[in-house]
Amino acid sequence: xxxxxxxxxxxxxxxxxxxxxxxxxxxxxxxxxxxxxxxxxxxxxxxxxxxxxxxxxxxxxxxxxxxxxxxxxxxxxxxxxxxxxxxxxxxxxxxxxxxxxxxxxxxxxxxxxxxxxxxxxxxxxxxxxxxxxxxxxxxxxxxxxxxxxxxxxxxxxxxxxxxxxxxxxxxxxxxxxxxxxxxxxxxxxxxxxxxxxxxxxxxxxxxxxxxxxxxxxxxxxxxxxxxxxxxxxxxxxxxxxxxxxxxxxxxxxxxxxxxxxxxxxxxxxxxxxxxxxxxxxxxxxxxxxxxxxxxxxxxxxxxxxxxxxxxxxxxxxxxxxxxxxxxxxxxxxxxxxxxxxxxxxxxxxxxxxxxxxxxxxxxxxxxxxxxxxxxxxxxxxxxxxxxxxxxxxxxxxxxxxxxxxxxxxxxxxxxxxxxxxxxxxxxxxxxxxxxxxxxxxxxxxxxxxxxxxxxxxxxxxxxxxxxxxxxxxxxxxxxxxxxxxxxxxxxxxxxxxxxxxxxxxxxxxxxxxxxxxxxx
Numbered sequence: 001x002x003x004x005x006x007x008x009x010x011x012x013x014x015x016x017x018x019x020x021x022x023x024x025x026x027x028x029x030x031x032x033x034x035x036x037x038x039x040x041x042x043x044x045x046x047x048x049x050x051x052x053x054x055x056x057x058x059x060x061x062x063x064x065x066x067x068x069x070x071x072x073x074x075x076x077x078x079x080x081x082x083x084x085x086x087x088x089x090x091x092x093x094x095x096x097x098x099x100x101x102x103x104x105x106x107x108x109x110x111x112x113x114x115x116x117x118x119x120x121x122x123x124x125x126x127x128x129x130x131x132x133x134x135x136x137x138x139x140x141x142x143x144x145x146x147x148x149x150x151x152x153x154x155x156x157x158x159x160x161x162x163x164x165x166x167x168x169x170x171x172x173x174x175x176x177x178x179x180x181x182x183x184x185x186x187x188x189x190x191x192x193x194x195x196x197x198x199x200x201x202x203x204x205x206x207x208x209x210x211x212x213x214x215x216x217x218x219x220x221x222x223x224x225x226x227x228x229x230x231x232x233x234x235x236x237x238x239x240x241x242x243x244x245x246x247x248x249x250x251x252x253x254x255x256x257x258x259x260x261x262x263x264x265x266x267x268x269x270x271x272x273x274x275x276x277x278x279x280x281x282x283x284x285x286x287x288x289x290x291x292x293x294x295x296x297x298x299x300x301x302x303x304x305x306x307x308x309x310x311x312x313x314x315x316x317x318x319x320x321x322x323x324x325x326x327x328x329x330x331x332x333x334x335x336x337x338x339x340x341x342x343x344x345x346x347x348x349x350x351x352x353x354x355x356x357x358x359x360x361x362x363x364x365x366x367x368x369x370x371x372x373x374x375x376x377x378x379x380x381x382x383x384x385x386x387x388x389x390x391x392x393x394x395x396x397x398x399x400x401x402x403x404x405x406x407x408x409x410x411x412x413x414x415x416x417x418x419x420x421x422x423x424x425x426x427x428x429x430x431x432x433x434x435x436x437x438x439x440x441x442x443x444x445x446x447x448x449x450x451x452x453x454x455x456x457x458x459x460x461x462x463x464x465x466x467x468x469x470x471x472x473x474x475x476x477x478x479x480x481x482x483x484x485x486x487x488x489x490x491x492x493x494x495x496x497x498x499x500x501x502x503x504x505x506x507x508x509x510x511x512x513x514x515x516x517x518x519x520x
Contacts, residue, residue, distance in 0.1 A: 126167045132278065133174065133181040134161035138484040138493075139307040143180040146310070150177055159225075171281060172351065172365055176344040179306040179333070181286050185267055185278035193275040196229065196238045199268070202275055203242025211279055211354050214251045217258035218243065221280075224270035232270075239268045239277070263353040283350025290347035291401035292327065300430050300464075302343070304486060305330045309337065311482050311493055312428050312462040317378055319425030321459075323415035323448075325383030328394030330428055331408050332401050334381055339374045339403075346402065377407060382421045384411040416444075416451045424458035430486075433465045445473040457500020466491045 135143045137160050144157040147164055150173065155164040161181075166174065174184050189206040193199055212218070220243070222236040229235050243266065244254035255264070265280035287303040308330065314320060316338035322330050336343065345366060351357055385391055391410045398408055411418070452461065452474075463470065466489045471478045474496070482493040 128165050128167055129171065130163065130187040131166050131171060131174070132158075132161055132163050132185045132187065133178065133183065134185070135180050135182055136160075136301070136304050136307060136485055138482055139180050139304070139310075142307055142310045143178075146178060146180055147174070150174070168356075169361065169365075172362060175282055175286065175349050175351070176342045176365060176369060178286060179337070179343045180303050180310065182303060183280055183282045183286060185280055187276060188279050189277040191275060192273055193270070196235055199235055199275055200238040200242045203239045203277065204246050206243075206246070206277055208243050208246060209250055211356060212255065212264035213355065214247045214253035214255050216255055216263035216353065217261075218255040218264050218266065219257065219259050219262035220266045220268065222268040222270070226272045227270035228272065229270060235268060235270065239266065263350075265350055281349065281351040281354070283348065283353075286344065288347065289343050289401070291332070292329065292397050293400065299327065300329045300486065302329060302333055304484065305333045305430075306337070306343075307484070308428055308430075308462060308464060308493055309334055312426060312460065312495065314426040314428060314462075319379045319422040320381045321418075321421060321425060321427045322383045322429045323418055323427065324429045324431040325385050325394060325410070326390050326430070328383055328397050328408065328410070330430065331381050331383045331394075332397060332403070334428075335377065335398075335403055335407050336401070338377050338379075338381070339407075341373050341402075342369045345369055379425075380409060380421050381407070382409045382411070384413045384415060384418050386412070386414060388412050416447050418451075420455050420459065426460050426462065427452075427456070428462045430464050433467050433470075445470070446475065449474040449476060452498055453500070456498045459498045461496040461498055462493060463496075464491050464493045468492060470494060471496075 133143065133147070140157040140160065140162060143162050144155050147155045147162055152164045152166060152170065152174070155162055171184060171186060174181070178184070188211075189202055191198070191202050193202065218240070220236055220240050222232045222239070224232055224235075240257070248254045265283065267278040267280050269276045269278065287301045289302050292299075292302070314334070316334075320331070320334050322328075325331055335341075352359075352362070383391075383394060385394075391412050394408075394410055395405070398405070409421075452459075461476075464484060464486065466486070467473070470492075471494060476496045478494045479497050480495045482495075484491045484493050
């Protein structure tokens with residue numbers, strides 16, 4: 001016999017699978033929780049669609065395993081745990097489930113999700129800017145007509161430019177298509193100012209970070225009309241300080257100043273009572289098309305040449321002649337107009353370096369413009385000059401303007417001996433005047449006028465010159481004159497109608513060709 005206490009051993013015995021016949025049958029307890037909701041939904045669907053009543057049991061029967069051992073358990077398996085919902089069942093939950101079941105049974109037979117008609121989305125509001133497009137003096141009305149033809153609204157001609165309204169896409173199109181504008185300036189701030197400190201505060205309150213930041217270079221220009229400010233240079237400095245102070249506060253650094261090729265250009269305009277801040281989105285002046293390297297002795301700006309063509313009423317279905325063509329500026333502008341080449345198609349712009357620039361949109365605008373360019377001219381465009389170097393420079397410019405060698409016909413010859421390239425057409429020219437005209441050419445104009453009267457009857461002559469007595473030198477009466485500025489020179493664009501029937505040899509006593517009455 002041992003002193004060691006006896007140990008109890010836990011043994012698992014298999015539960016009897018057969019139910020005692022004497023034990024009364026257990027009643028099914030009511031379902032609760034998720035199972036109760038599923039049953040209520042199934043019952044609701046059967047009431048709504050009686051034809052599916054027989055299909056549901058069949059589908060349930062297919063899901064259940066069939067056979068004699070379906071309801072039996074393996075002898076050595078662990079006892080089944082009651083459902084989780086049954087474990088959490090309580091009188092309050094049973095009452096809640098009963099309310100849910102009753103509400104589902106009373107619900108109408110219509111589907112719970114109804115398709116409602118789609119309402120159109122409200123149109124996106126496009127931001128509109130006030131824009132100022134400066135141009136050479138005398139071309140304001142011509143620029144206004146050009147902008148209206150391009151589809152801009154609220155165009156108002158002002159002093160040396162036009163105001164209009166445009167969204168950002170239209171601002172890009174103005175840079176691409178305008179032949180007469182010098183720049184495109186987008187107004188970003190405007191306020192009444194009395195001192196230079198007011199200008200500083202206006203610049204500081206303007207959200208420049210939207211357009212450029214401290215990592216970019218900056219240039220500020222200032223112009224004024226009847227401003228009471230003592231020094232425009234000091235106003236320019238205060239504008240720079242305001243811009244740099246704001247960017248330093250927001251981004252921790254200030255932009256560098258670059259007066260040659262800045263990333264961003266700001267223009268301050270002052271009048272008698274207010275200051276306006278513009279963002280210059282053009283960069284280089286728009287008259288710089290990107291093709292002219294050889295300018296000649298007296299270069300004519302490209303937008304002024306395009307303005308002369310617009311004021312002369314020349315159309316591409318008529319021949320054009322420039323007997324003093326120089327580097328070919330007027331003729332190249334005319335060829336681009338006739339072919340539909342946008343003046344900004346081959347050059348960069350300042351807005352391409354701004355933060356808000358959409359490169360894809362800009363590429364699409366240029367691709368659309370290139371697709372509309374014609375391939376051939378309808379009428380001849382002819383130029384001549386006495387200097388072979390000028391004709392060589394003109395041909396080089398034509399090549400850089402992406403025009404074929406046959407687009408413009410150049411000749412080295414004297415204008416007093418040049419035959420007319422057609423029965424009727426336009427002469428638009430910038431002849432030598434002032435210092436360019438030597439004393440040896442004193443008889444040039446009278447001899448040229450005689451040649452025109454003999455061989456150019458039916459043509460229209462348009463000449464820009466600073467010599468206000470030019471009509472008398474030609475012995476012609478100007479039909480109309482337009483005041484223009486070629487740089488700082490106060491000039492006039494004279495228009496004449498050449499009538500062959502009105503010419504008689506000076507020896508017969510006549511000295512003038514007939515023409516319309518002169519008007520300003």
